[in-house]
Amino acid sequence: MxxxxxxxxxxxxxxxxxxxxxxxxxxxxxxxxxxxxxxxxxxxxxxxxxxxxxxxxxxxxxxxxxxxxxxxxxxxxxxxxxxxxxxxxxxxxxxxxxxxxxxxxxxxxxxxxxxxxxxxxxxxxxxxxxxxxxxxxxxxxxxxxxxxxxxxxxxxxxxxxxxxxxxxxxxxxxxxxxxxxxxxxxxxxxxNSNLSLKELEIAGIALIRYSYNDDYRFGVIHAQPCDPNILGLISDFLLQVDEIDTCLVYNQVQDGYKFSVRSCIKEVNANELAAYLADDIGSGGGHIDKAGGFISMKLYEDNYPTMHSEGYFNNRMTSYFDSHKIIYATEQIMDISDMKRFSKVQSPEGCVKLDSLFPLGTSLIIRTVKGDIELDVEENMYVTIGHKGEISVLPGEQFNRFYVCTQEPYCHEDCSHKMEYVPTLRNRTDGKTLVIADQAKVCLPAGETKVYAKPLEEEVKVFTKWDEDHYILGKIGDYLIVREDDMHDISVVKREFFKDAYIPCN
Ligand SMILES: [Mn+2]
Incomplete structure (x- = not known):
């Protein structure tokens, strides 16, 4: 409409x-x-x-x-x-x-x-x-x-x-x-006139009624009805506690539950945790460190008719931690006995060499449907555009290992019409915005890549050898892959990309 x-x-x-x-x-x-x-x-x-x-x-x-x-x-x-x-x-x-x-x-x-x-x-x-x-x-x-x-x-x-x-x-x-x-x-x-004295009191009371999980070092607070902005305030405060690595603060509003989550550890991205908490009964997201969401009361009651909200949120937090295996690729010795060999399909993708468009150190925002990626341009840094329009940022070392960049302009009509949001590149210094695909050149895979792969039966978070500070989330059905020539090069490929990008070796 x-x-x-x-x-x-x-x-x-x-x-x-x-x-x-x-x-x-x-x-x-x-x-x-x-x-x-x-x-x-x-x-x-x-x-x-x-x-x-x-x-x-x-x-x-x-x-x-x-x-x-x-x-x-x-x-x-x-x-x-x-x-x-x-x-x-x-x-x-x-x-x-x-x-x-x-x-x-x-x-x-x-x-x-x-x-x-x-x-x-x-x-x-x-x-x-x-x-x-x-x-x-x-x-x-x-x-x-x-x-x-x-x-x-x-x-x-x-x-x-x-x-x-x-x-x-x-x-x-x-x-x-x-x-x-x-x-x-x-x-x-x-x-500066956002809170009333009453709400100040609610925030104070909320802080002394926390619950704490010492296995996973998270805190949960159920606040009395108040302006949702107070949830952010309380959770920012709670996260500063030494024993608390992640936290959740929520309250009931007219038509559901509003919540804020915070994380200060690299093993938990707040935006993902928020999406997990609201899965199927609401929506959630945000940034790596701060996020929030909403759960619809109607859907909540349909799905959890007898459960108290404290029970729901505490269980869900615990099951989030229980359900993810963490792989640190540089330390991991991968067991490949149950994995199959595949080779990567040799088809062209798009790439942009950032330091050929911007001076080194330029602060950029790459805006994608999955959120903003903020970065400062470094030497030889590349952005690649995959077959389904997926965007990755690669350091030169990694890029050169996987791809050869040609001088041919990249034609993006094929993929951009499938995109919900056409990714852009925004220069934070002058505020100018470019469509990434318009700037891209065609790149081809460098040589034949062989990997071992298997579909995931549980969720994993992989810290690749290329980026030890941020993980890639693999969901059930996505593929865990290991390069044959480098067993520490472990990664995850989404289920929907894998089939087109890899073919089984005999
Ligand atoms: Mn609204």
Whole structure:
């Protein structure tokens, strides 16, 4: 669904969830300004038992002139709206939004899909905020955001929904963060009125009620209902404790559980842990050290009807540690008795030699669908583009061992249409962005590579000999591979890439 699909209605009412947060208000505001610019009679409302009370939200509504109206539940219950009702940052019929009858209904949301019978729906659960979804829908319509009040609202919506950007992972979120115009002074002001004295107390109480697992050195805290940003605050604090290597802080919100995770050890990437915690019943992600997520109450109750949240989170944390075997390739003596021999298919890939495009030391961000890779350009550093558009960064030594770079330009049409997000290269110094494939040359495999490989029966984390600080995660069904000519060159290839890239030797 796109916004122009909704322009035939003469009246449109946009409804935020009850107890609206900054993201709901910002998203509603964006839609409001859009439909108003089309000459449609537009209203922005919220309902539920409570009016907006939080200081930062009151400031936001006042300073950004968000024309939001409060409808007490009685008014919502006995009213039937003419035209279209759009629920924003929530789904019509779900528990966190007061139901209002209307001629037609639409949904624009970034939570896990819960309501499936509304045809006019745009639900993108991978996005960090609904503000990002609205921003990209406005972009689709060519609606340029010149109104700095709207820009500030959208920016702040994303900021608060991703724990001050620390738990952001979708590249589209990052694109909005980096490009939208906003008023810095106002953001600072909102940020500094984020907590109430009551919430300060909640944070204090949460800290003395931790649980600790001394086998795996993690802490878990179940905080009382409070602003989700406090979870980030508590977890940042908790991680500073000497005995704690990873931690999880969560609380219940209207429609589920919000959580933050932190890690300070190389064996656990917070973003992966967050995704693991929310697997199948929500979504999670972020950075290597800080991440977060959301679990839908409905899906939680369907899957774990009798389980307390403490039990769920503690079990899930433990099973995360139990279920991963760690391989340090430089130390590992690999047992190849149950592995088969394969040779790597000799087909061309794309490559970019970074130091031929940028001066040494240039700080870059490679933005991919799997998140940002930040690096400083080093001598002979390469980025390669695989057959399915997968991006790897290789030091020269490793690259030269596997590939020969030709001068032929790389043609990326074949793979880019299959990509959800076309990877870009952003120079942090001048802010300029390039599409990686446009800069790439064709590279060919250097000689024949033979490997031993086997499908994984348990998850592994491999610290390769090329990068001892970051692991590659192998899931069940992916392939563990060892180079025949170097038994310490151990790696993992995703199941979907393996079949095309390797053929069995006789
Ligand atoms: Mn939201």
């Amino acid at each position: 796109q916004l122009h699909d909704l322009e035939n209605f003469q009246e449109i009412t946009i409804q935020c969830h009850d107890n609206p947060d900054a993201d709901a208000l910002a998203s509603g505001y964006g839609l409001y300004l859009y439909f108003q610019s089309k000459g449609i009679e537009t209203k922005l409302i919220y309902s539920g038992p409570n009016r907006i009370q939080k200081a930062n939200l009151k400031l936001m509504v006042d300073h950004l002139q968000i024309p939001v109206e409060y409808w007490p539940p009685m008014q919502s219950m006995y009213h039937r709206l003419e035209g279209l009702l759009i629920t924003v940052d929530c789904q019509y019929g779900a528990g966190n939004v007061t139901r209002i009858e209307a001629d037609a209904v639409a949904i624009i949301d970034h939570h896990q899909e819960e309501i499936k019978d509304v045809a006019l729906s745009r639900i993108q659960p991978g996005l960090g905020s609904c503000a990002t979804l609205v921003w990209s829908m406005l972009e689709e319509e060519g609606f340029e955001i010149t109104n700095i009040k709207l820009g500030t609202a959208l920016y702040y919506g994303l900021y608060t929904d991703t724990n001050q950007f620390s738990e952001i992972y979708n590249p589209v979120d990052m694109d909005m963060r980096d490009s939208v115009i906003y008023n810095k002074a106002l953001i600072t002001r909102f940020r």
